[in-house]
Structure formats: C-alpha cells, structure tokens
Amino acid sequence: MKDNLLWRIAVTFASLSFVAVGGVTAALPGIHRQVVDVQGWMNDTTFANLYALAQAAPGPNVIVVGLIGWQVSRLAGLTVAMLAMVVPSSIVALIVGRVVHRHADTSWIAVAKTGLVPVTIGLILAGGVVMARAADRGILMVVITLAAAVFVLISERNPAWALAAGTIISLVAWGLGLPR
Amino acid sequence: MQSGTNPVSTPSGVAGTVTLRHLLSGFLKIGLLGFGGVAPIARHVIVEDRAWLTEEEYASVMGVGQVLPGANTINAAVMIGDRFQGMAGAIVCVISLMVMPLVIVTGLGALYQRFAALPQVQAAISGSAAAAAGLVIGAALKMARRLHPTAIAIVFGLLAFIAVGLLKVSLIPAVAVLGPLSIGAAYLGHRRER
Numbered sequence: 001m002k003d004n005l006l007w008r009i010a011v012t013f014a015s016l017s018f019v020a021v022g023g024v025t026a027a028l029p030g031i032h033r034q035v036v037d038v039q040g041w042m043n044d045t046t047f048a049n050l051y052a053l054a055q056a057a058p059g060p061n062v063i064v065v066g067l068i069g070w071q072v073s074r075l076a077g078l079t080v081a082m083l084a085m086v087v088p089s090s091i092v093a094l095i096v097g098r099v100v101h102r103h104a105d106t107s108w109i110a111v112a113k114t115g116l117v118p119v120t121i122g123l124i125l126a127g128g129v130v131m132a133r134a135a136d137r138g139i140l141m142v143v144i145t146l147a148a149a150v151f152v153l154i155s156e157r158n159p160a161w162a163l164a165a166g167t168i169i170s171l172v173a174w175g176l177g178l179p180r
Numbered sequence: 181m182q183s184g185t186n187p188v189s190t191p192s193g194v195a196g197t198v199t200l201r202h203l204l205s206g207f208l209k210i211g212l213l214g215f216g217g218v219a220p221i222a223r224h225v226i227v228e229d230r231a232w233l234t235e236e237e238y239a240s241v242m243g244v245g246q247v248l249p250g251a252n253t254i255n256a257a258v259m260i261g262d263r264f265q266g267m268a269g270a271i272v273c274v275i276s277l278m279v280m281p282l283v284i285v286t287g288l289g290a291l292y293q294r295f296a297a298l299p300q301v302q303a304a305i306s307g308s309a310a311a312a313a314g315l316v317i318g319a320a321l322k323m324a325r326r327l328h329p330t331a332i333a334i335v336f337g338l339l340a341f342i343a344v345g346l347l348k349v350s351l352i353p354a355v356a357v358l359g360p361l362s363i364g365a366a367y368l369g370h371r372r373e374r
Contacts, residue, residue: 017250024251050289056305057288059211059281060218062251066282067289078282086274089250090258094270097259100244111370113240115363118333119355120243121324122340124219128316129345131217135309144307148314152220153322156228159220160213163311170307174300 005073006080012039013065013084020089024061031065041072062086140173198232198264200272206230207257207276215312218253218277220319232260235326247355253277332369336362 012034020027028051035041042050050071054064062085069081103109132145148162173179206225214221219242227238245255254274261273295301324337340358343349 020249020251052305053288054285055309056215057281057285058213058215058218059285060214060251060253060277062254063278063281063285066278067285070286070289078286082278082282086250086254086278089248090254090270090274093245093248093250093255093258094262094267096244096248097241097262101259101263107370111367112363113243114333114370115336115366116243116247116359117236117239117327118324118329118337119340119358119362120239120246121320121327122337122358123246123344123355124242124323125317125320125337125341126343126345127217127219128313128318128320129341131316132310132313135306135313137306141306141310144310145314145317148311149318149321150314152315152318153325158213158229159224159315159319160215162315163215163308166311166314167304167308170303170310171300174303 006076008039009069009072009077009080010084013069013081014088017085017088024064031068035068041068046071138179140170140179144169198230200265200269202230202232203261203265203269203272204276206232207261207273208280211277211279211281214281215308217312217316220315222253222256223319223323226260232264235323239323239327247359330369332365333362336365 016027016031016034019030024031032047036044036047047068050067051064054061054067057063063082065085066078066082069077069079071077072081100109128149132142135141135145144166148159148166151157151162152159206229210218210222210225223238226232227235233241241256241259242252245252245259248255254277257273257277258270261269261271263269265272324334327333329337336358340354343354343358
C-alpha cells in the first residue's frame, strides 16, 4: 500500500506544518513523536542520526523532514514530506507577508514591528547559545565558537570562512593529539 | 563572488528592483553556504552582499517569519520573493533555497552510514558545529548593534534570550507572553513621542 503510505506522510507533515510555530528546531519533539511513536516509521537512533546529518549538511534545518521522507519511501517520500511541510505554511506566510507589507506605513504595523524585532533578536541569540552548549565540549570548541562570533561581529566577510576555519582547526587539533 | 547586483544604497523593498535571476542566485548561495542553519548567511547575503533589504527590514521579515507556523527561513524566503517578484518570486526563492541542500543531505546519508565512526569525521563535525553556533551568536549581536535599540528594546531582547536560551522556556509561551508585552511597550513609547 505505497499510496497509502505516501498519503500518511503527507497528512503527518501537513499537520506539523501548521503547528510548527517557532521553526523546525522548536517543532522537533513534535516531529519525533509522530515519526517514531505514532507512525512507527523508524526507531530513536535512526531519528537522531538523521537529525545530526541534516545539521552537518548546508541549508535550512527543515531539510531534516526531506531526509525522513527519503528514509521512509525514497524520492517519493522526500518529495511528499517536503511539499507537505512547506506548502501550507508558505501560503500563510505569503498572505500575512502581503498584509504586513501593504500596511507597512500604518502606525499599528510599525508599532508591532518595533515590539517584535528585539524579541526576534533575543530568540536568535538564544538559539546560538543552545547550539553552542550542544557543541562545546572542551576549551578549543568554546574558543572556536567565540572566535566565529567575533568574526561575524567585526567583519563583513562571508561567515562561511569562519565555519571552514573552525572545521580545519578542529581537524588539526585531532591530528596533533591536542585536547579538544 | 557576485556582489552588489542591486546598486541601490538604501533598499526599500520596491517590487521589481530585484529580478528572478538575482533571487535564484542569492538563495542558491544561502542554501549552499548555510551550514548549521541558514540565518547568519541569509542575513549576510540579503543585507550586506546583495543589499536587497535594510537591517531593519530584514529583522522585521525574520520576526514575522518566526511568529508564523513553519520553518522560519522558508517563511522569510516566501515573503522576500513575493515582495520583489510576486508569487513566482516566492516559489523561486523557496526552491532555490532547498534544492541543493536536499541533494547534498541525501548523498551525505549514504556516506554517513559508512564513515560515521571515523574520529576525523567526528572532529570535523564538532569543529563546524562549534563555529556554526558562534555564527548565530555573532549575527544576533550584529543585528542588535546596528539597530540602535532603545533601553526598553534591549530589556525585551534580553528577556527573550534569558527565557529561551538560559531557562529553557519553550518558544510558544515565551513569544506569547513577551511579544504582546514588547508591542505594548513600543505602543506606549510611540504615544509618548507624539
């Protein structure tokens, strides 16, 4: 019943698309519950490995959903999962974006933006610190995190340079047998 | 590196000033270089490299994208694409943001099954994860610095950071409480100015 499986993938991720307020990282426990506990498509370890892989690859975190679809049903699963996750929320974003942009000059939108911007920036900073805590196991990793933050803060160069440097430094430290 | 495709120094998000090809190449770049989440590289490309939006416009698009359901960066891509090139722009932005990462991640999936246990692979992954965290922190601090926040804005930014980053409050209640309070404070400040 392959069609039935694809239909379940579509329904599962379309529902998640509507409740995933605050992005994919925030929705991860909900995705895990559906994929592992409710649908039984994979076990805990596979789920954790797929997430780590999506983190190591470039691109938005939401591609983990495509990878889950791939694991369940290859290319058809990837396509259906990705579309189901992205299309419903994108339609909402399109409509809200137009309303906000059309009324950008009216004072209530301006006030709402003035209020939301600092909260957004605080949340981005929080995301960085949560990522740092997960990644930073030793002194060298903490130094790499701080150096990358300073690089972005004082330089206009592409942030990917800091990423390449961090990767190489960590590899060299491993090669020399230094503590990381 | 293809830089300054839009020579306007004060971007205002006028429809049509950024073509579909510009959006395609910009979002392909964001997708390909966005390791550990695309927010830092997206800000770099959209605000600094291509100058499509000002710091403030970018922060408010991200803010709206964060409050709406779905992936934040996809929501932002939809709104930015639509602003310059309508529905076609939105579709081009989302597809060009995701297509290469999806190809790469499925390829990595096959490699990972074979090489995950190698210590050099572990070392490389932990180094890039540590740097990726630093990029996010740096991008947030840079946005904060450039927007010249008022004292009350700094307070709400810090409260959001402390609640979610340090106290591990989940995102929905944090936004549901701090969002309206911060908007209320902005409203009071706005009224006092007049």
